Amino acid sequence: MDVFVCAGCGAELTVPLARVPLPVEAHFSYGHGVMPQLMAPGTYAVDPEPSGPPFRPWEEIGEAEAAARGLFAPVYPLSFGAPDRIVVAPGDVRGTRLIPEHSGDACLGMCVGELPSMACVACGLLVASRVDDCGLWQAVWIEPNAVRRVATGLPVPARELEPLAPIDPLGGWSDAWQAATGAALADLLVASRGAPLALPDGLLSEVFGAPLDALLPPGPPPKRVGLAGPGLPGDGLDIALVPYDRVTGEPWRPAGGAVPVPLPDGVWAYLALPGETWPLPASGTLPDGVLRDDYPLPDHPWYVFRPDHHAFRATLARRPEVREPWLRALFDRGF
Known part of the structure; x- marks a missing residue:
């Protein structure tokens, strides 16, 4: 388990967290409604690729430069922001204050802007960005150069495989x-x-x-x-x-x-x-001619x-x- 502390003053900015793979959907937006949080409580992930502003058109990037970044076909838009940003659930953040005016071009909430929108309470260093705009997964993206990862020595809790249903709570595909x-x-x-x-x-x-x-x-x-x-x-x-x-x-x-x-x-x-796939009682069988309607x-x-x-x-x-x-x-x- 790890905690992230402010690189400026050493104040703890998260609860103890276990690292997991970055969700595939992390950088995709969906619809115009409020989205759930991206990360499960108590977990964090690291995005190895650049993310966030600034962006450059694909046409300005040569094939050799793109291949060096692991890109072999056009990607729009192409980020030249910081690599290795850390993403956590909003409820796992501690010791920060929100700066709403640093939000990017948002609609009904906040998104990543030119400057991080969360600062360390203890020293004022800009450390992370809160995302909760419509269509975007709710998350806090921590700037890698603004924090240090500190191992807690706590064992990572055993995690069971928990099935994720393909149907969302509103009845559509997940x-x-x-x-x-x-x-x-x-x-x-x-x-x-x-x-x-x-x-x-x-x-x-x-x-x-x-x-x-x-x-x-x-x-x-x-x-x-x-x-x-x-x-x-x-x-x-x-x-x-x-x-x-x-x-x-x-x-x-x-x-x-x-x-x-x-x-x-x-x-x-x-x-x-x-x-469960077979509509029969836990024990025994239904009488002949009886159909369940529940x-x-x-x-x-x-x-x-x-x-x-x-x-x-x-x-x-x-x-x-x-x-x-x-x-x-x-x-x-x-x-």
Whole structure:
């Protein structure tokens, strides 16, 4: 567990936090309503790439400079802000005061501006930016040069795999699910090397089937795609959708040489862990001729699930394979 302290005076600015992978959806906006918080309480993530202002047009960046940053296809807008910003849940911040006038071009709340919008109470150093504008995940982004990470020596609490439902509280498809599957769709294309993919029946097919049918040519022999992770070795798979390792943050390594495609823990757990699917009593059976009328049908939005195309393009742009003509054509065309 770590705490972040002010680089100016050493005052503690957060509660003890455990590091987790950066959520795929961190930099994407959705709709015009109030969004939930990005990070779970007690966790933090680090964005290794530059984020926030200033921005430069892609056309000003040469291929060599872009490739040095790990970009192999156009990204708009291209940030030249600080790398390694730290993101935490707003409720995990301590010892700061808000400076609303430092907010950026916001609509109904605050977003990242030219200057950080949170200052250390003890010394006044600008340390972080509060984000809560409409369509943006609620979060506090901490400036890496304004803080120091201090190990507490406390053990990281054991975390169980908690399934994340694909339906949001308002009855629509989850934004986090759409972002996660958009990124995974890009990695599935890279792993396919242009061959058709065979998906198991069920939610995996509902999520990825239509986009893959549109992006990859039909024909045998398809590569087998499935789930692998704790309790699922992934035997016989060519490509395995896997969770992140709970300790290292690296994608789970499936057995048998299958190519891993990572999914956030909650999405993977919902797909992999069994849930209640059979409307029968806990013990015994219903009498003949008796039908239950109190078992709800699964929630299902009225519109077709679509992986997030922004996450798809952002992920594919960071894969060197996108320079291959067939993948670059799919990047330009979308799905």
